[in-house]
Amino acid sequence: MGEGVDARFNSKLREAFGSTPFILTKFDKFMNWVRGSSMFMLQFGIACCSIEMMHTYAVKHDLDRFGAGVPRASPRQADVIIVPGTIVSKFAPRMKRVYDQMPEPKFVVGMGSCTISGGPFQEGYNVIKGAEEVIPVDIHVPGCPPRPEALVYGVAKLQERVANGETSPVTVKPYELEQFGDLDRDELVQHLASQIDEEDLVMRYNWAESP
Amino acid sequence: MSLEEPTPGSATEVGVTEQGLDYDAIESLLGDLVVGRESHVNAESFVVRPDRVAAALDRLKNRAGFDHLSCVTAQEYEDRFESIYHLKKYADPTHEVNLVVPTGRENPHSQSGNAVFRTADWHEREAYDLVGIEYDDHPDLRRILLPETWQGHPLRLDYDQEQPQVVAFREHANPLQQDQRDDDTDTMFVNIGPHHPATHGVLHLKTTLDGEQVADVDPDIGYLHRCEEQMCQQSTYRHQIMPYPDRWDYISAGILNEWAYARAAEDLADIDVPEYAQIIRTMSAELCRIASHMLAVGTFALDVYGDFTAIFMYATRDREIVQNILEDLTGQRLMFNYLRLGGVAWDLPDPREEFFEKTRDFLDDLPAKLEEYHDLITGNEIFQLRCVNTGVLEPDVAKSYGTTGPVARGSGIDYDLRRDDPYGYYPDLDWNVVVEDGCDNFARVLVRLREVEESAKIIEQCLDLLEDWPEDDREIQSNVPRTLKPENDREIYRAVEAAKGELGIYIRSDGTDKPARFKIRSPCFSNLQALPEMSEGEYVPDLVASLGSLDIVLGEVDR
Ligand code: SF4
Numbered sequence: 001m002g003e004g005v006d007a008r009f010n011s012k013l014r015e016a017f018g019s020t021p022f023i024l025t026k027f028d029k030f031m032n033w034v035r036g037s038s039m040f041m042l043q044f045g046i047a048c049c050s051i052e053m054m055h056t057y058a059v060k061h062d063l064d065r066f067g068a069g070v071p072r073a074s075p076r077q078a079d080v081i082i083v084p085g086t087i088v089s090k091f092a093p094r095m096k097r098v099y100d101q102m103p104e105p106k107f108v109v110g111m112g113s114c115t116i117s118g119g120p121f122q123e124g125y126n127v128i129k130g131a132e133e134v135i136p137v138d139i140h141v142p143g144c145p146p147r148p149e150a151l152v153y154g155v156a157k158l159q160e161r162v163a164n165g166e167t168s169p170v171t172v173k174p175y176e177l178e179q180f181g182d183l184d185r186d187e188l189v190q191h192l193a194s195q196i197d198e199e200d201l202v203m204r205y206n207w208a209e210s211p
Numbered sequence: 212m213s214l215e216e217p218t219p220g221s222a223t224e225v226g227v228t229e230q231g232l233d234y235d236a237i238e239s240l241l242g243d244l245v246v247g248r249e250s251h252v253n254a255e256s257f258v259v260r261p262d263r264v265a266a267a268l269d270r271l272k273n274r275a276g277f278d279h280l281s282c283v284t285a286q287e288y289e290d291r292f293e294s295i296y297h298l299k300k301y302a303d304p305t306h307e308v309n310l311v312v313p314t315g316r317e318n319p320h321s322q323s324g325n326a327v328f329r330t331a332d333w334h335e336r337e338a339y340d341l342v343g344i345e346y347d348d349h350p351d352l353r354r355i356l357l358p359e360t361w362q363g364h365p366l367r368l369d370y371d372q373e374q375p376q377v378v379a380f381r382e383h384a385n386p387l388q389q390d391q392r393d394d395d396t397d398t399m400f401v402n403i404g405p406h407h408p409a410t411h412g413v414l415h416l417k418t419t420l421d422g423e424q425v426a427d428v429d430p431d432i433g434y435l436h437r438c439e440e441q442m443c444q445q446s447t448y449r450h451q452i453m454p455y456p457d458r459w460d461y462i463s464a465g466i467l468n469e470w471a472y473a474r475a476a477e478d479l480a481d482i483d484v485p486e487y488a489q490i491i492r493t494m495s496a497e498l499c500r501i502a503s504h505m506l507a508v509g510t511f512a513l514d515v516y517g518d519f520t521a522i523f524m525y526a527t528r529d530r531e532i533v534q535n536i537l538e539d540l541t542g543q544r545l546m547f548n549y550l551r552l553g554g555v556a557w558d559l560p561d562p563r564e565e566f567f568e569k570t571r572d573f574l575d576d577l578p579a580k581l582e583e584y585h586d587l588i589t590g591n592e593i594f595q596l597r598c599v600n601t602g603v604l605e606p607d608v609a610k611s612y613g614t615t616g617p618v619a620r621g622s623g624i625d626y627d628l629r630r631d632d633p634y635g636y637y638p639d640l641d642w643n644v645v646v647e648d649g650c651d652n653f654a655r656v657l658v659r660l661r662e663v664e665e666s667a668k669i670i671e672q673c674l675d676l677l678e679d680w681p682e683d684d685r686e687i688q689s690n691v692p693r694t695l696k697p698e699n700d701r702e703i704y705r706a707v708e709a710a711k712g713e714l715g716i717y718i719r720s721d722g723t724d725k726p727a728r729f730k731i732r733s734p735c736f737s738n739l740q741a742l743p744e745m746s747e748g749e750y751v752p753d754l755v756a757s758l759g760s761l762d763i764v765l766g767e768v769d770r
Contacts, residue, residue, distance in 0.1 A: 043408050047435055047766055048461035050412070051506070052545060055534075058527035073408050090358045091405060091413055091434040093380035098406050120454065123445070124438030125365040125372045126357065145545055177380060188375055192360055201380040202360075208373040 028165065035079070035105065036067075036163030039155070042078035042102065043071040047085025049112035049145040056148040068155050075101040080158070082151070083137070086114035086121055087128040093203045096177055099135045107162060109154055110137040113144045117211075120144065129210050134203075177201045224276035232306050237275055241267055247311075252478060252703035254307035256295070261314045261321030265348070268296065268310065268327040276300050277308060280328040280613055282704065282732035284717045285338030287368050292319040292344050296331075297704045297717070297732075301610055301624055304632045304713075309704070320345035330613035333740045341366040341440075356433035356769055365441065398426055405434045409514050409755045412765035414739075418754065425754050428743050436769040443729035448476055448695040449552060452729075457546040459733060460709060460767045463502035463534065466495045466541075467709040469550040474634055475705035475716035476552055480697045485686040486636075487677075488554035493636040494673035495540060495549065497666040498570075502533040503710035504617075504659040504666075507762040511656060512588055514759035515597050515752075522587050529580060532573050539566055552695065554688030559677065567678055574667050574674075584660060589653070598653040602745040602757030605650060612741040615734050616712025617662065618761055621655035623648030628708035640672045652753075652760040659762070694724050704732075711735050711762060733767040 017023060041063070045053065056063050057071055064070060072078040075098050087095060099106070110131050113119030118129040131137055138161065141154035181198035183189045196202065226237040234255040238245055244267045247258035259267045271277040277298040284295045296310040312321045323346035324331035335346045336355040343364030346352060354361060358378045363370050403409070403416040410416065413434035419427040439455055446452045456468035470492060477484065484492075509526025534544050539560045541547040549556050560566050588594055604614070609622040619626050627644040629637045645661040647654040699722035706715030712734025721727035738761045746754040 044406065045411075046413055047437075048458055048545060051461055051463070055527060055531070059524050060528070060531050075406075086435065086437050088434065088436055089361075089376060089378050090436070093378060094405050094413075094434070097380065120458065121437045121439075121442060124441055125370070126436050126438050147544060180377070180379070183377070188362065188377060191362070192377055195360065196377075196379055203378050203380070205376045205378065207375065 032165045033163050036159040036161075039068045039080045039107075039159060039162075040078045041069050041071050042075055042081045042098070043073050044081055044098070045084060046087065046091070047114065049084035049114070052145040052148055053082055053084045053111060053151060056151045061148040061152060063152060063155060066152065066156055066159065068159065075099070076103065078102055079105065080107045080109060080155075082109045082111050082155075083115045083131045083135075084111040084145075086119065087131055087134065088124075088126045089128065089203075089205055090126075092128050092134045093177055093201065095131075096134050096203070107158055108135055108137045108139075109151075109158055110140045111143075111151055111154070112146060113142060116140050116142060125207075128205075133210060177203055225274050227276075227306070232308070234308070237271070237308060240270055240274055244270070249309075249311060249702075251309055252701055253705060254309055256309035256311045256702075258311045258313065261312050262347075264294075264296075264310070264312055264322040264324050265326050268298075268324045271298055271308065271310070272327055275308075276302070277306070278610055279304070280324065280330050280334075281706065281713060282715055282717060282730065283324070283331060283334035283338060284704075284728070284730040285342040285344050285366075286719065286728040286730075287342060287366070289368075291316060292342065294321060294335075294338060294344060295702075295704075295717070296324060297715070301619075301626050304626070304628060304706075307704075314344060318345075319343070320347055322347050323349040325349055328613065329608075329611040330737050330740060333736065340364070343367060354433075356436040358433070365438070397421060405431075409758065411510060411759070411763055414758075414763070414765055414768070416754075416758075418751070420751065423750050425746050425749055425751060428746055428754060430739055430742055432739070432765070432768050434769065435765045437766070439770040440729050440731060443731075444726055447724045448480070448697070448726065449691070449693070449724070452476075452726075453550065453552075454546065454548045457548060458766060459731065459770060460503070460711060460714070460735070460764050461545065462506050462710070462764050463530065463537070463545060464499050464710040464764075465545065465547040466492070466499045466537075466549055467503075467707065468714060469547070470496055470635070471705070471707045471709065471714040471716050473550045473552060474707055475703055475718055476695075478705055479701055479703045479718055479720060480552070480695050482553045482691055483689045484554055485689055487680060487685050488687050488689075489636045490673050490676050490680075491555050491559065491687070492550060493640070494670050494677070495537065495547075495555075496635070497669045497673075498533055498537055500666045500710050501663050502530050502537070504663050505530045505533070507659055507710075508584065508588065508656060511756075511759040511762070512594070515756050516593055522584075525580075525583065525587070536566075536570055536573060539569070551688055551691075553691040554686075556687075558685055558687050563678075567674055570670065570674060574671055577663070577667050581660060581663060589657060589660065595653065597752070597756055598651065598656065598760070599649070600651050600653075601749060601753040602652040602760055603650050604741060604745050608744050609650075609741065612744070613737040614712065614741055615737065616708070616710070617655055617658040618712065618734075618738045618741070620644070620646050621658045621760075622650045628706055628713060632706070634707060636673065636676075637669070640669050642668045642672075652756050655760040655762075696720075696722060696724050698722065706732065709734060711764070711767070712738065714767075731770050733770060735761070735763040735765075735767045736770075739763050739768055 115131045121127040139158045180196045180200045180202045225240045245257045249256040279299045282297040291313045294312045300306045340354040405413040405415040415431040417429040456472045457465035505526045509523045512522035541549040697720035702719045704717045706713045715732035717730040719728040745757045
């Protein structure tokens with residue numbers, strides 16, 4: 001360490017590096033380590049699971065200890081979205097929009113059975129059978145709701161994976177927001193044609209074929 | 212008769228006798244409006260023609276004193292559609308009456324009750340959305356829970372759940388625009404939500420602002436409509452329904468919700484609950500109420516002055532303690548699934564002394580903690596400036612919207628089902644109903660904080676009773692048949708005082724082991740409906756404060 005630097009900067013790690021101020025690593029690897037070590041979580045509450053998510057952020061469990069950041073209120077400042085709850089047809093396009101607004105690279109933690117599969121409401125007429133029908137999910141934390149400890153574990157696993165450069169590929173999803181004018185002209189679309197503007201963004205749900 | 216000037220609060224309420232209600236007198240009051248009479252388990256019901264609904268409601272409200280429309284249930288039969296208006300009195304909720312309005316199968320429509328009770332507005336929109344009955348003279352008959360483009364009405368018998376749907380994602384136009392003479396209007400349209408930290412979940416407020424003032428606000432709900440009623444209708448009474456109530460008001464109020472279902476189903480099927488189990492129920496329900504009010508207060512402070520660091524953390528700290536106690540008792544932190552029809556799932560955890568000690572410790576620390584809350588919240592000048600005289604809800608407006616719980620009690624309405632329609636072990640305990648007559652955001656917070664004290668009193672007394680309970684008499688469940696099949700066509704509406712107000716359940720049995728119709732009356736649904744009344748003309752931050760003071764939970768609003 002050169003002169004003029006305070007003794008406080010001489011950490012154990014610094015000692016281990018010896019006298020040289022350089023380390024050699026791949027830039028990508030370094031960046032992945034950085035990403036995994038400072039995750040910015042989006043404040044996103046949907047249903048019951050979000051209560052346990054709040055407890056995860058708050059005293060006792062304190063997700064911040066793990067370098068998983070302070071919750072951010074805007075998707076533009078966040079790189080992780082925890083999806084805590086049941087996604088229904090009316091909300092799915094909104095959630096997709098919020099996800100799309102997050103800057104790349106972005107990661108998704110699916111919290112709870114609802115986010116995985118629709119959970120206890122899977123047979124409902126209105127319930128999307130898992131967040132993965134709409135956005136790609138990196139880590140699933142099962143439970144109804146998962147305990148805060150489980151969520152902490154899920155986030156820690158995500159950090160580990162991000163640091164190793166592994167995340168789930170962005171797959172082609174069955175449901176995309178698309179313009180109404182681009183939909184296939186079947187009976188339903190014809191029926192709605194007078195009510196919806198061609199340019200409107202819509203999602204089409206094919207309940208029979210969803211898993 | 213209905214043309215007469217209403218005399219609010221007149222002492223001569225038709226049909227009231229020493230013993231309770233004289234339904235014949237009410238029938239003669241309704242006179243030619245009545246075309247039939249039915250007996251429901253909770254009360255007598257009068258059948259009226261679909262074009263005379265408003266007149267009948269008006270007579271019941273203004274002449275017989277039924278000033279609380281708790282619920283509107285719509286359902287389909289093989290041969291007809293039916294709407295049921297469940298009416299009560301704020302002064303005495305054991306006085307109940309139902310109006311049944313049958314309509315034909317082809318093109319069902321009946322008259323709206325909105326002119327008499329404002330709360331009918333949303334309830335009828337929901338009935339239109341899910342069952343598809345049209346209400347004439349309704350000011351704004353749109354879908355409320357499902358997207359506007361939805362095809363079909365899902366609670367109809369012939370609904371095809373497999374059909375594809377298209378859901379639109381719209382940018383919204385300024386709804387006040389058409390009222391303006393010139394094109395360059397001064398108002399601005401702002402969407403608050405459905406993803407916003409101040410909306411307590413997925414609520415969408417369509418707000419029109421005039422400068423910094425709220426000119427119009429239209430709550431748009433349905434972003435968490437999880438088909439709870441359908442789920443309950445396809446589950447068996449005995450075990451399969453009980454997990455769902457936990458997920459209505461999920462802010463740790465699970466046992467309060469479970470009790471709503473337990474109470475309705477037990478009365479429907481004539482099941483007794485042993486005294487010992489009643490005490491455990493009462494104790495655990497009040498623990499839930501404390502947990503729920505803690506979160507309400509914590510998030511309210513978060514809304515009002517962004518205090519994520521102190522008050523919110525204090526509130527979660529205390530909730531953790533309550534959650535730990537409840538976890539010892541039930542085995543879960545949030546979704547307790549603890550009540551059973553006829554009792555509770557299991558006895559207090561072993562060793563009992565440890566459980567008692569833990570709970571007593573919590574209660575002993577509570578007064579000091581509440582003092583902290585009062586220092587941090589109600590004694591805080593900024594908080595007072597933001598909350599006193601904002602979000603004002605006058606008592607008569609509150610009644611017309613059917614608000615209940617801390618919202619009604621903050622408006623000076625002395626209404627609490629634990630005392631007025633007693634159940635559980637409440638009548639044998641010594642506690643008070645908290646009422647504040649400030650009618651503003653501040654009053655509602657005060658009510659919650661003082662209610663925590665009252666809950667603590669109740670828990671304390673329950674603990675004493677449980678501790679001394681003879682060991683050979685600890686019966687936690689009565690004898691309940693393995694398969695419950697209530698008689699065909701029994702109908703009941705029963706409510707309990709949940710953390711947010713009157714949580715009611717309507718069940719109609721059809722002789723099988725599953726309900727034919729299961730309707731949830733959630734307090735938050737009616738409370739949220741009053742939001743525009745509270746916030747129009749006020750500033751945007753007051754709107755946020757008013758919303759926070761209502762303490763809504765979207766799982767229960769949307770169900
Ligand atoms: S997984 Fe369970 S706790 Fe989580 S949102 Fe779904 S129902 Fe609620």
